[in-house]
Amino acid sequence: EVHLVQAGGGLVQPGGSLRLSCAVSGFSSNHYWMHWVRLTPGKGLEWVANINQDGSEKYYVDSVEGRFTISRDIAKNSLFLQMDSLRAEDTGVFYCARGRAGFSRQLDIWGQGTLVSVSS
Amino acid sequence: DIQMTQSPSSVSASVGVRLSITCQASRDIDNWLAWYHQTPGKAPKLLIFAASNLQHGVPSRFSGSGSGTHFTLTISGLQTEDSGTYFCQQAHSFPLTFGGGTTVEI
Numbered sequence: 001e002v003h004l005v006q007a008g009g010g011l012v013q014p015g016g017s018l019r020l021s022c023a024v025s026g027f028s029s030n031h032y033w034m035h036w037v038r039l040t041p042g043k044g045l046e047w048v049a050n051i052n053q054d055g056s057e058k059y060y061v062d063s064v065e066g067r068f069t070i071s072r073d074i075a076k077n078s079l080f081l082q083m084d085s086l087r088a089e090d091t092g093v094f095y096c097a098r099g100r101a102g103f104s105r106q107l108d109i110w111g112q113g114t115l116v117s118v119s120s
Numbered sequence: 121d122i123q124m125t126q127s128p129s130s131v132s133a134s135v136g137v138r139l140s141i142t143c144q145a146s147r148d149i150d151n152w153l154a155w156y157h158q159t160p161g162k163a164p165k166l167l168i169f170a171a172s173n174l175q176h177g178v179p180s181r182f183s184g185s186g187s188g189t190h191f192t193l194t195i196s197g198l199q200t201e202d203s204g205t206y207f208c209q210q211a212h213s214f215p216l217t218f219g220g221g222t223t224v225e226i
Binding site: 035037044045046047050059060061062095097100103105106107108110111112113 | 152154156158163164165166169170175207209211214215216217218220221
């Protein structure tokens with residue numbers, strides 16, 4: 001069965017850092033584009049970043065460009081999001097998700113979500 | 121960025137009725153549109169991809185239509201488990217963007 005199991009998240013002060021992880025089971029993540037999406041009180045669902053199959057292409061929403069880094073470990077079949085210089089407006093539930101085969105920007109499998117709270 | 125506008129923002133409906141939700145894109149996105157359903161505390165679930173294609177395992181009462189800038193999600197025969205929030209998402213250009221959501225109360 002296909003699963004994305006997330007870890008990381010928590011409470012951090014403004015300016016701090018967190019690293020989210022997403023462990024993939026039931027398929028090889030290196031065959032798919034993978035994404036991070038967040039649900040925030042202010043903006044609803046917001047796409048954050050994605051990465052292609054071999055990690056050579058990465059895209060980010062402007063608001064996190066230069067602060068967040070998406071990466072993947074093919075050997076561990078895992079996806080990561082390194083979040084630096086965190087701001088209060090980054091607070092929300094973060095989801096990893098798989099891009100559907102053939103329609104890589106439409107997301108067919110999602111992790112359970114992890115809460116990130118940025119507050120002093 | 122492409123703006124996605126959903127309507128209505130919320131609706132209350134009875135079991136068995138036919139319900140339609142619309143999504144308008146700020147520019148032509150061809151058929152690069154997905155629909156998701158989310159309930160509180162759960163991850164979104166893909167219902168429709170490429171505007172009109174039913175995702176595996178999704179009940180056939182869900183259907184999608186439209187292209188260009190105007191899209192519709194229709195639920196034919198609303199069920200209690202269909203309550204929650206529905207989001208459209210454009211998959212045409214980066215950054216990928218979502219509509220503001222439509223909350224359905226049964």
